[in-house]
Amino acid sequence: MRQVVAEPESQTRRTSTRLYELDWLRTLVVLALIPVHTASLFTPTSDLFLKEAQTSAGMELIGAFGGAFGMPVLFFVSGAAMWYALGSRTREQYMRERVMRLLVPLLFATLAVIPIQVYLVALSNPRLVLATGIPISSSHFLDSFLTFYPQYLYGYGYFLTHPSVDGFIVFIGHLWFVLYLFVFSLLALPLFTYLRSQSGRRALAWLGDVCGRAGMIFALAAPLALVDAIAHNIWTGVGAIAEILVYFMCFVYGYALYGDARIRRAIHHVWPVALALGLALWLVANGLLVQRPLLAYDNFMGAALGIPLRGIIAWLWIVGLLGFAQAFLSRDSAPLRYLSDAAYPIYVLHVTAIIAVGYLLLGWSASIPVKFGVIMLATCALLLGAYDLLIKRIRALRSLFGLRGEPRRPDTVLGPPPGRRGAAELQATPLHNGESYTLRALPSIAIRFGKQVKIGPMRRNGKGSGGSMFADKDALFSTEGGRAAMMRWYERALEHAHIAYESIVVPTRFGESHLIAAGPSDAPALVLLHGMEGNAASWRHQLAGLQADFRLYALDIIGSAGKSVPTRLEHDNDDHAQWLDDVLNGLGIERANLIGISNGSWLILKYAGYSPRRVARAALLSANGIVPVRFPYRLARVMDEPVFRVTKDALAGALLTRDMVRRAVSGTYVADVNADPQEIEWFYLLAKYYRFRFPPGPVSDAEMASLIAPTLLLMGEHERFFALNAVFARARRLMPQLEVELVPGVGHNMCTDDPARINARLRDYFSTTVEATTG
Numbered sequence: 001m002r003q004v005v006a007e008p009e010s011q012t013r014r015t016s017t018r019l020y021e022l023d024w025l026r027t028l029v030v031l032a033l034i035p036v037h038t039a040s041l042f043t044p045t046s047d048l049f050l051k052e053a054q055t056s057a058g059m060e061l062i063g064a065f066g067g068a069f070g071m072p073v074l075f076f077v078s079g080a081a082m083w084y085a086l087g088s089r090t091r092e093q094y095m096r097e098r099v100m101r102l103l104v105p106l107l108f109a110t111l112a113v114i115p116i117q118v119y120l121v122a123l124s125n126p127r128l129v130l131a132t133g134i135p136i137s138s139s140h141f142l143d144s145f146l147t148f149y150p151q152y153l154y155g156y157g158y159f160l161t162h163p164s165v166d167g168f169i170v171f172i173g174h175l176w177f178v179l180y181l182f183v184f185s186l187l188a189l190p191l192f193t194y195l196r197s198q199s200g201r202r203a204l205a206w207l208g209d210v211c212g213r214a215g216m217i218f219a220l221a222a223p224l225a226l227v228d229a230i231a232h233n234i235w236t237g238v239g240a241i242a243e244i245l246v247y248f249m250c251f252v253y254g255y256a257l258y259g260d261a262r263i264r265r266a267i268h269h270v271w272p273v274a275l276a277l278g279l280a281l282w283l284v285a286n287g288l289l290v291q292r293p294l295l296a297y298d299n300f301m302g303a304a305l306g307i308p309l310r311g312i313i314a315w316l317w318i319v320g321l322l323g324f325a326q327a328f329l330s331r332d333s334a335p336l337r338y339l340s341d342a343a344y345p346i347y348v349l350h351v352t353a354i355i356a357v358g359y360l361l362l363g364w365s366a367s368i369p370v371k372f373g374v375i376m377l378a379t380c381a382l383l384l385g386a387y388d389l390l391i392k393r394i395r396a397l398r399s400l401f402g403l404r405g406e407p408r409r410p411d412t413v414l415g416p417p418p419g420r421r422g423a424a425e426l427q428a429t430p431l432h433n434g435e436s437y438t439l440r441a442l443p444s445i446a447i448r449f450g451k452q453v454k455i456g457p458m459r460r461n462g463k464g465s466g467g468s469m470f471a472d473k474d475a476l477f478s479t480e481g482g483r484a485a486m487m488r489w490y491e492r493a494l495e496h497a498h499i500a501y502e503s504i505v506v507p508t509r510f511g512e513s514h515l516i517a518a519g520p521s522d523a524p525a526l527v528l529l530h531g532m533e534g535n536a537a538s539w540r541h542q543l544a545g546l547q548a549d550f551r552l553y554a555l556d557i558i559g560s561a562g563k564s565v566p567t568r569l570e571h572d573n574d575d576h577a578q579w580l581d582d583v584l585n586g587l588g589i590e591r592a593n594l595i596g597i598s599n600g601s602w603l604i605l606k607y608a609g610y611s612p613r614r615v616a617r618a619a620l621l622s623a624n625g626i627v628p629v630r631f632p633y634r635l636a637r638v639m640d641e642p643v644f645r646v647t648k649d650a651l652a653g654a655l656l657t658r659d660m661v662r663r664a665v666s667g668t669y670v671a672d673v674n675a676d677p678q679e680i681e682w683f684y685l686l687a688k689y690y691r692f693r694f695p696p697g698p699v700s701d702a703e704m705a706s707l708i709a710p711t712l713l714l715m716g717e718h719e720r721f722f723a724l725n726a727v728f729a730r731a732r733r734l735m736p737q738l739e740v741e742l743v744p745g746v747g748h749n750m751c752t753d754d755p756a757r758i759n760a761r762l763r764d765y766f767s768t769t770v771e772a773t774t775g
Helices: 020-042 057-087 091-112 114-124 126-130 145-161 165-171 173-195 198-211 216-234 239-257 261-291 300-328 334-361 368-391 395-400 480-496 536-546 575-587 599-610 631-640 642-655 658-666 677-689 701-705 724-734 755-766
Strands: 445-447 450-454 501-508 511-518 525-529 551-555 592-597 615-621 711-716 738-743
Touching: 020 057, 020 300, 020 334, 020 368, 057 091, 057 173, 057 239, 057 300, 091 114, 091 145, 091 173, 091 334, 091 395, 114 145, 114 165, 114 173, 114 334, 145 165, 165 173, 173 198, 173 239, 173 334, 198 216, 198 239, 198 261, 216 239, 216 261, 216 300, 239 261, 239 300, 261 300, 334 368, 368 395, 480 536, 480 677, 501 575, 511 536, 511 575, 525 536, 525 575, 525 599, 536 551, 536 755, 551 575, 575 599, 592 599, 599 615, 599 701, 615 755, 658 677, 701 724, 711 724, 711 755, 724 738, 738 755
Parallel strands: 450 501, 525 551, 525 592, 592 615, 615 711, 711 738
Antiparallel strands: 445 450, 501 511, 511 551
8 A cells, every 4th residue: 555645845946935926816805805895886796885877787797707716716816824833833823913913903993993894884874773673761862972882783683692683783794704714723733733744744744645636626726616515505595604515625626736736736726727717607597596586595406506616616726826826926926915914904994994995985976997997996095094104103003903013024034844842842852961059158138038049050941932922922921021020929928928039040951940948958958849820839827837946848749820030841741840949959958848739739649659768758738739619610611722813812901800809709609718918919810810721630650659758638628629528548558658638728729818827737737747958
């Protein structure tokens, strides 16, 4: 059996330079929408609501011609662009870009652009807006735009809570393409990711092998026609469902066909035939529909011929136009650079501009062709003026219209897609044999009550090395200002707790790691590991209450909201255990007394599996890592998905207030948290600026059984996240030296809920050991 491998993109001309044919197709189709939608002013259909009293069959043909290929080509080109976008971006970068380039412009346009066109339509014919069923609370809503806009916002809110076809047409309008493209990007992401895998590339290679045979590229029209016909049959009279499915398939086709160069070469060979067939079939289809003007395809001939023909015609036009662009438009130019940058703002604004110009000119006594030409030319001038004088030059407007920071420059290189970072890239470089970390005599830097000491030479590797922590796909904080605010809280919390501490930096194979040290240097050492959303300051009550009896090291776990290098490590390997091993080496601790709360307990269990002999004694508080979180809280895992993470960042940054957080902290959601002002402020900063990642699940039986040191397990009476009976049962079954206690009156955040009780229990438990003092 012959194994076929997809031809590497690096072997073709098209990955060394930008794919200009896609830029040209996208730009030309968008520009073609201007005459198509201008023609809609002179047709009896209700596409734009604003209508000339006289109609024209010729104008209907212009609209039908554009509808035959315009949107299928746009979706195909968008899918093709996704192949290269996902080749040079991570999933999160991809989704962040989708949000910024699709969702943000959509929201902006529906609040700032669409209201203008709806207002003008309402002025022209108020009955049209009222007939949609959208609630209008004032009879004077058309007195001025200032009185109309609040009514628009009220209707918009009503539409969001009471979706309807009429509301969609009014408030989304022609921006349905942007909304569909965003939804398609989400739905297709698992498939797109699979197609970049080894097995997915084999599937593309098979597709390339099939389509590379003579004429087989035309066979891809069959699924489009079949899906269109079946969808019309299932949803009788609901043409939109069939259109959505066809558009989605065109989007997927674009991605798949640009994954193998042989498919593009097949298109290049047959495009003249495809273009001729597409034009011929379009003329046949429209001749049929002229004789039978039931455009809903609800008669026998329309259902038998018209619906399948639509999908076939769309595919033929895609193949024909793409091949034409490959043959004649595959080069850069100054007009392309200008127009490709302007295309998206033009698309967003063009219907509003057409309606604005049409509102002024439809009453003119000139003939339809003259009015059509004048409206179209005036619209183009208005759009290009708005782009060139405002949108192009104002960075904020560029962002709101989905454009990058600067216009594209000549000869932008795509290059071979660098690929996403794989697991191998995340592996840290091993330490040199025999390397040890010792305290050096470095100048101390005063930090409020404490001083900072650096230990050993810095070794930086992994994802956190170099660059901006806010540009990385795994950035911990959404903004630099947010991180600075969280670090100010960190220092104030320690200051208010009246702790005399040292701020120490330890080098690890993953980068610099920060910790707080308090207490006598010759006292028994306790290493404190905070929870998922915490940092060393989370232990402020324990640092204050235990510093007289122990040498305390409160670590900023790597990947936390602390001062360690902003590197997220994987949960399903030994990265965290290796990091903790490096920190203990840097502190000179051979066998450690470890205390962990929540996810800090998970880290202790992972470390025991990695190096069981280095754990002298352990205390697991509100322990994660033993059983999964309760079901309702598992739903929070959805926040790990890039689109939800990016959306959360945007909404939290714009809408979140401290009062909202106070109510949440004081209410049933986290009722076990002691809602003092410091806690409220910390949760506010976390929700606003920290990119939460769902905590890891239970460790393996072997890892739990490796915790052979004496272990204290404390769970709160009001624990919300874990089933207590399940926690105790599994821990007792697997841990050989375990003490289990249920702490009354506290919940998951026991160190904050009742610090005096927790400190007393920890002091009593660890006073029996004299191990783990620093050397």
